[in-house]
Amino acid sequence: MNEHLYNRLLHEGLKCFELPTQHVNLLSAFNKKSNRVKEQAMLDVKIGGFKVNQIVLLSPQLVTDAILELDFLVDYKAVINFAERSITLKINGEYTKIEFIGIKETTNALEESSSENQFHSFGLVPNFPRKLPSLTADSG
Numbered sequence: 486m487n488e489h490l491y492n493r494l495l496h497e498g499l500k501c502f503e504l505p506t507q508h509v510n511l512l513s514a515f516n517k518k519s520n521r522v523k524e525q526a527m528l529d530v531k532i533g534g535f536k537v538n539q540i541v542l543l544s545p546q547l548v549t550d551a552i553l554e555l556d557f558l559v560d561y562k563a564v565i566n567f568a569e570r571s572i573t574l575k576i577n578g579e580y581t582k583i584e585f586i587g588i589k590e591t592t593n594a595l596e597e598s599s600s601e602n603q604f605h606s607f608g609l610v611p612n613f614p615r616k617l618p619s620l621t622a623d624s625g
């Protein structure tokens with residue numbers, strides 16, 4: 486997850502558990518550079534009607550907001566359908582389908598929205614304290 490987005494979400498009230506990392510590097514696909522990742526956070530992420538606890542690596546060098554890691558996709562038996570622009574995940578024995586948009590659409594949408602709307606659109610749910618209301622990606 487982009488560290489700048491994470492910090493904005495913290496400012497908006499996201500509560501989570503932060504952990505240090507050891508021997509974790511983020512490799513660039515373009516220039517063979519390696520950047521050390523110093524922090525990670527444990528977040529509750531709401532996907533469809535489900536909450537999953539996920540550890541995310543925090544990096545200020547990440548150009549996009551977040552990247553789903555391979556282990557996450559394997560654990561939830563992801564099926565990516567580019568024609569439908571969707572990802573189907575199996576969570577707690579049930580399938581949930583998530584539609585996605587490209588980077589151009591994401592950039593345009595984020596430029597037009599507030600941090601609060603971004604908080605909702607990423608489906609992040611505060612982890613601590615547990616009594617906070619659940620946030621959803623559905624704005625209704």
